[in-house]
Amino acid sequence: MTHPNQSILALYAGRDLDWFTRRRTERHLTHCGICREEVQAFASSRQGLTARSELPAIRWTRLAIEMKANIRLGLAAGECVRDERMAESFAPFALLSNARTLGACASVMAVVAAGLYLQRPAPVAPSEFGGGSAVLRATANGIELNQGGQTLSLLHVRSTDVTYSAGAQGSMRAGYVDSDTGNVTINNLYVQ
Amino acid sequence: MSSKFAILFVAGVVALFAQESPLDNSVKINLPPDSPLTLISENLGESHVSPRGSAVVLDLDVTLTLHNSSPNRVRGVTLLVAAQEVTPGGKASVSVPSLDVGPNLNFPVRINLRLLRPAQMRGGPLVQVNLDGVLFQDYSFYGPNRLDSRRTMTAWEMQAQRDRRYFKSILAAHGMDGLKQAMLESLNRQAERPRLDVQVSRGPTVASAAVGEHNARFAFLRFPGEPVEPVEGWAEVVGNEARNPRIDVHNLSSQQVRSVEIDWIVSDRQGKQYMAGSVPASGPEFNLKAGSTSRVLQDTALRLSRDGGAPLSIAGMTGFVGQVEFADGKVWIPNRESLASAQLLGVLEPSPEEQRLMDLYRKKGPKALADELGKF
Numbered sequence: 156m157t158h159p160n161q162s163i164l165a166l167y168a169g170r171d172l173d174w175f176t177r178r179r180t181e182r183h184l185t186h187c188g189i190c191r192e193e194v195q196a197f198a199s200s201r202q203g204l205t206a207r208s209e210l211p212a213i214r215w216t217r218l219a220i221e222m223k224a225n226i227r228l229g230l231a232a233g234e235c236v237r238d239e240r241m242a243e244s245f246a247p248f249a250l251l252s253n254a255r256t257l258g259a260c261a262s263v264m265a266v267v268a269a270g271l272y273l274q275r276p277a278p279v280a281p282s283e284f285g286g287g288s289a290v291l292r293a294t295a296n297g298i299e300l301n302q303g304g305q306t307l308s309l310l311h312v313r314s315t316d317v318t319y320s321a322g323a324q325g326s327m328r329a330g331y332v333d334s335d336t337g338n339v340t341i342n343n344l345y346v347q
Numbered sequence: 348m349s350s351k352f353a354i355l356f357v358a359g360v361v362a363l364f365a366q367e368s369p370l371d372n373s374v375k376i377n378l379p380p381d382s383p384l385t386l387i388s389e390n391l392g393e394s395h396v397s398p399r400g401s402a403v404v405l406d407l408d409v410t411l412t413l414h415n416s417s418p419n420r421v422r423g424v425t426l427l428v429a430a431q432e433v434t435p436g437g438k439a440s441v442s443v444p445s446l447d448v449g450p451n452l453n454f455p456v457r458i459n460l461r462l463l464r465p466a467q468m469r470g471g472p473l474v475q476v477n478l479d480g481v482l483f484q485d486y487s488f489y490g491p492n493r494l495d496s497r498r499t500m501t502a503w504e505m506q507a508q509r510d511r512r513y514f515k516s517i518l519a520a521h522g523m524d525g526l527k528q529a530m531l532e533s534l535n536r537q538a539e540r541p542r543l544d545v546q547v548s549r550g551p552t553v554a555s556a557a558v559g560e561h562n563a564r565f566a567f568l569r570f571p572g573e574p575v576e577p578v579e580g581w582a583e584v585v586g587n588e589a590r591n592p593r594i595d596v597h598n599l600s601s602q603q604v605r606s607v608e609i610d611w612i613v614s615d616r617q618g619k620q621y622m623a624g625s626v627p628a629s630g631p632e633f634n635l636k637a638g639s640t641s642r643v644l645q646d647t648a649l650r651l652s653r654d655g656g657a658p659l660s661i662a663g664m665t666g667f668v669g670q671v672e673f674a675d676g677k678v679w680i681p682n683r684e685s686l687a688s689a690q691l692l693g694v695l696e697p698s699p700e701e702q703r704l705m706d707l708y709r710k711k712g713p714k715a716l717a718d719e720l721g722k723f
Contacts, residue, residue, distance in 0.1 A: 165465040169401040197401060274662045277426055291547040297461070300437045307430055309439055310459040315535070316706070318696035321624035323592055323611070323645040325549035330699055336410070337457040337697040341442040344550045345494070346475040 158190055162304030168197035206337045206340060287339040289346040293319045298327045309342035373473040374409060381689060383417035383481055383489050384390040384424065387453055398466060399607045405473055413455050418484035421448040422504050425496035427479040428461050440494050444503040447722070462630060484675075495629060498606060501678045502670050507700035508723075512705065513683050515720050523713050530708045530716065533701060536693050543613075543621045543659065546650040560585035568687040569669035575607050575671050576602035578640060578687040587658035589613070590648040592626045594666060597640045603674040609643060610669035612694055613651060616662045620694050623651060625669060666692070 159167075160179050166172045167180045173271035184191050188267045257270040298319070311317055314331040320328055325346040373396065376386055386558055392408040415421050424431040428439040441458050448454045460474065480490030482500040490496065518526045565580035580594030592611065598604050606629030613623045628643035632676070635641045649661040686692050696703065708716045 158572065161465050165401040171400065197465060229533070267460075271644045288548055293544060294716065297459075300439070305459075305465070306460040306463045307437060307439060308476065309428075310461055312459060316702070319545070319694055320540075320622065321547050321609060321628040321649060323546040323547075323624055325547060325645075325647055327545075327547055329704060330696070332703055333457055336457055338443050338455070338457075339445045340701045341444065341699060343440045343442065343494070344437065345439070346437045346547070 158187065159302040160195070163212060164190060164193045164198045168194045173184070199217060214300065252257055289342055291325070293329065296346050298329045300327075302346075307344065309344060311340070313340065350630040355400065367621065367673060370375070373405060374407060374476065375409065375474070376476045378478050380480055381385065382415045383419075384416065384421075384478065385416050387412040387414050388623045389446065391606055399463070401466055402463055403466045405460075405462045407458065407462075407474060409458050411456045411458070411476075412453050413449045413456060417481075417483070417489075418450050419485060419487065420450070420528075421446050421454070421481060422507075423482040423500040424456060424457065424482075425479040425490070425494060425500060426458070427477045427494060428458060428460060429475045429477070430460075430473060431557055438494075439716075442500065442503075443497070443502055445507050445703050458471055467598060476477070477504055477602075488676075492665060495606070498629070498670070498672045501676070502674075503699050505678055505680050506698035507660075509683055510698050510701045510704070511720060511723050514716075518717055518720060523580075523717065526717060527713050530713070533697065533705055534709070537680045537697060537705070540696070541619055541621050541698070542654050543623060544652040544656065546652075547624075548621060548650075549646065563589070563664055565592075565664050565666045567693075568665060568689050570667065573668050573671075574598070574673075574679050575604060575635070575668050576600075577609060577666055577668060578593060580609075580643075580666060582664060584661050584664075587651045587660060587665070588648055588659055589623070589651070591641075592645055592647070594626060594643040595640055596635065596643055598635045600673070601637050603637060604671055605674050605676075606633065606670075606672040607643060607668065608637065608670035609666045610695070612665040612667075612691075613659070613661050613667070615659055618662075620665070621659065622694050622696060623649060623664075626666070629672070674694075 163172070163176065163180060165342055167177065167184075169176075172180065174344055184194065205312045220322045231291070231328050242330065289300060291298065293299075294308065296312050299306055299308040311331045311333075313334045317329050317331040319327070327344045330339065330340060352710045370667070372396075374389075374391070376389060378384060378386055386654075388411070390410045391409065394405075394409060394605050394669050396403055396405050398404075411426075413424070425442040426439055428441060430439075439460070441456065443454075443456050446454060453473075460478065462473070464473075479494050480487055480488055480489055480496035480500065482504060482721065486501060486504070488497045488501075491670055497673040514526060514529060517529045521528070550631055556642045560583055562581045563584040565577070565582070567580070568578040569576060575596050578595040578597050580592065582592040583590040594609050596607055596609070606627065608627040610625050612620050614620045626643055628641075628645075633641060633643075651661065653659055667681070669681070673679075686695065704716060704719070707719055
């Protein structure tokens, strides 16, 4: 039986998989206790993380009630001072204004939705190269080993003039002069 | 009203800081009790762990201060960095060659690492750092040598001596102006050296042949005095991918050879040459007795792109012997004249020592470089 890898299970636990992969993973989980346990572990650690990131001790319900009350108060005050005749004569503009407001709201919502979409933890698209096995590559500031969505990188952040070389036994090397220590440093990654 | 803003501001700051947490026992440095190096300090700098979706990112920027407690001068160190939970099939190392650390002196080694893994926490340190080897001035070696560090660091030290000898001879023959000229040539060569973006994948490739796949033959460069000669070799080539290089080599020397490294150059349709990598062979399965022939073989795929990301169409392949290690641990490398006459200096990356000397010249000028050369 082929088990989904750790990344797929982690993304499944976080409900971040696309529909097709989710269905396939669900089918596997119905008859695989090991993976079910993995998913439960991911889900519980995710809840722990979420709990750590939440804002402490804010009564959201009370805050929402207060905000609604403030809005109603503002609307009521507006009604008191509104000139009825002016409102009638500018009715078409009011309609236009409502349309503008709707448009503005829609734009804001679109921006927020796009932001949420970009922020969501997206699964790393598996490279066609390597057929799913580990791949070594040079990146903008280091060398990287990618295996099933998990990565190990050795970085050379503050150094320029970096030389890279690949070894056909499955290795990648980056050599540079470390700007802090002044020593030549050679980072190596190996895949077995 | 202002108190509400204050609450929201404080809550925001708390939430922001909850995103990142410092490292707690995430790194373990292991040096053997009889090691010639001892750990003086371990500075974790700005290392931190931060959540990213359902995953965790560990940014490790650690500077180790090591002490040479041996009576010999240290020339190089290799540390093995293992993050076994993250990459079960992979490992990393950080080497510092071109050192000149006397007895009872300290020196820094910096490890800058990032790893991304699922948030599910398990016990034990995330990263373990072990000593793989120390090379001394007299080419003696200490360490478990799991990464073949002895051969690699010996070759770097021999390259260092070769390149220092070259620049010293220039200084002796042509003075400071000649040294400046030689350094400028080195810097220009490195600036103009065609670079490749190489991706490496290990393991057997799919059996079915891709469209356009063919066996490409290596052309070989020969150097005078080389102890091993390449006889013939091939690799499967399709588009910008080269797979499974296999090269037959013949031992011309009277000694048993423990390992051979063939350097691999590819050329595009315009005839421009690029350094693709090296094809090493070592270990118990590689046995090259005096006068015998053996095969260097690797189950690997290399994907080659130009600097800008455009795929490089492989039109030709050239190989030459870059390193030979004999059974007694001695190492042979090509001399600088051979590399220059084969016009390889503009294709190969500089040795670590040449890189260090160029950096010294750039930052401190020719006088500092001449002083440095005078130390050896």
